[in-house]
Amino acid sequence: MARGWFITLEGGEGAGKSTQARRLAGAFAAAGLPVLATREPGGTPAAERVRALLLDPALAWTPLAETLLHGAARAEHVARVIRPALEAGTHVVCDRFADSTLAYQGYGLGCDLGAIATLAGLIGLAPDLTLVLDLAPAESKRRLAARGAGADRYERLGTAFFARVQDGFRALAAQAPERCLLIPAAEDETRVAGRILDAVRARLGLSL
Ligand code: Z5A
Numbered sequence: 709m710a711r712g713w714f715i716t717l718e719g720g721e722g723a724g725k726s727t728q729a730r731r732l733a734g735a736f737a738a739a740g741l742p743v744l745a746t747r748e749p750g751g752t753p754a755a756e757r758v759r760a761l762l763l764d765p766a767l768a769w770t771p772l773a774e775t776l777l778h779g780a781a782r783a784e785h786v787a788r789v790i791r792p793a794l795e796a797g798t799h800v801v802c803d804r805f806a807d808s809t810l811a812y813q814g815y816g817l818g819c820d821l822g823a824i825a826t827l828a829g830l831i832g833l834a835p836d837l838t839l840v841l842d843l844a845p846a847e848s849k850r851r852l853a854a855r856g857a858g859a860d861r862y863e864r865l866g867t868a869f870f871a872r873v874q875d876g877f878r879a880l881a882a883q884a885p886e887r888c889l890l891i892p893a894a895e896d897e898t899r900v901a902g903r904i905l906d907a908v909r910a911r912l913g914l915s916l
Pocket of ligand 1: 720721723725726727728749778804805806807808809812813851852854863893895896897900
């Protein structure tokens with residue numbers, strides 16, 4: 709049985725990752741291909757508990773502790789959900805993965821990028837394709853304000869932090885062009901979805 713493809717969606721808050729992950733998983737399903745849509749931090753009952761700790765605005769974590777919590781949640785998610793699905797031939801679409809740790813805890817909070825890469829190596833799974841949705845932090849804020857939900861711990865971080873995160877995602881995409889594609893996310897939802905489908909067809913050879 710052929711292994712499934714592992715596709716991740718990355719980018720700043722409100723860039724449209726959840727929307728596009730849903731649409732992409734829908735396109736796989738419509739083509740009759742087995743697909744699992746999941747997210748980070750989260751994706752298992754234990755990792756969802758870690759997510760709640762990470763997003764709770766009443767808690768404070770040092771950057772290293774925060775990195776390790778994301779790593780712990782990811783180790784669970786990969787071992788119990790993502791790797792078994794891929795090995796069973798199911799394609800996996802994941803809303804955020806290891807590039808988010810590099811962008812947020814590394815570029816954003818100043819954690820050592822080499823140490824984060826070492827942690828990723830221990831977990832030992834890299835995406836086949838990463839779609840990085842690129843949106844200016846000011847536009848992200850506008851979208852989230854329009855959505856109207858309360859701010860989690862990350863959404864309370866300031867504009868300078870989100871500018872570093874955006875620069876980080878751009879740098880990561882430039883460093884790994886064979887895996888990553890930077891997608892302008894200010895365009896309308898259908899156009900962004902079209903670019904994503906084009907990338908999946910061209911890079912993974914799938915007929916969606
Ligand atoms: N985090 C981390 O620090 N380190 C890590 O390793 C990992 C994560 C894995 C997870 O929170 C937080 O964890 C995240 C980083 C951190 N926090 N931040 N920032 P989350 O999952 O709750 O937050 P998020 O990933 O940023 O998701 P989000 O806020 O829901 O954004 P999104 O998924 O990118 O966007 P969306 O929900 O699809 O769309 C947002 C709104 O915009 C919504 O009303 C849509 O209808 C609208 N939208 C979507 N696309 C468009 C277009 N193209 N045009 C106009 N409007 C649009």
